[in-house]
Amino acid sequence: MQTVKIPVSIDPIRAASSGLRYEGYVPGKQLKRLSELCTGDCSDVVVSLECGVDLQGIVYLRGKAVTELTLLCQRCMTQYTTEVTVDFCFSPCRTEAEIDELPDAYDPIECNEIGEIRLHQLIEDELIVAMPIIPMHEDTDCNLGSKDIVVGEIEPAHEERPNPFAVLEKLKSK
Numbered sequence: 001m002q003t004v005k006i007p008v009s010i011d012p013i014r015a016a017s018s019g020l021r022y023e024g025y026v027p028g029k030q031l032k033r034l035s036e037l038c039t040g041d042c043s044d045v046v047v048s049l050e051c052g053v054d055l056q057g058i059v060y061l062r063g064k065a066v067t068e069l070t071l072l073c074q075r076c077m078t079q080y081t082t083e084v085t086v087d088f089c090f091s092p093c094r095t096e097a098e099i100d101e102l103p104d105a106y107d108p109i110e111c112n113e114i115g116e117i118r119l120h121q122l123i124e125d126e127l128i129v130a131m132p133i134i135p136m137h138e139d140t141d142c143n144l145g146s147k148d149i150v151v152g153e154i155e156p157a158h159e160e161r162p163n164p165f166a167v168l169e170k171l172k173s174k
Helices: 012-018 032-037 096-101 119-130 166-173
Strands: 021-026 045-053 059-072 079-093 107-110
Touching: 012 045, 012 059, 021 119, 032 119, 045 119, 059 119, 079 119
Parallel strands: 079 107
Antiparallel strands: 021 045, 045 059, 059 079
8 A cells, every 4th residue: 555645634424434544644744733742853643544334333533643753851851752652543423422322442533514534633632642741761761860869858757646446446356
């Protein structure tokens, strides 16, 4: 299959009835929100996407997106590159009732006014959620990994408090 640019938006019902499959990429320059969270440029996102209808008649979009992000290590404050991979499986829903009836295997997604889903935005959202909360090198790769800083000390409790249920223990033994 030829690697092509993933379309910006698709009609999921039409794509599922045709059984469309996409193998391609989303240019990293078009993912503005993701680029703002990185310290360097976001590389192109490699995407594989399958549209179909399952045995229950549920329309789905199942896929995988992989990219490399340049982030700032919060321990040593140097840049590093990490791979972010997401697997997703969505089903378009129009009402709250459809969302409630949707099996757990699918995440609901809303269509716009003309019945389309913005794929680039969907993939960007998934990658943002999959980013590390606190970006850091591995301990062995980090300049300061072996020199973790400890601020302050935890003082031990001054005295042991008596157990309030000790009285019940005495009653139990009688």
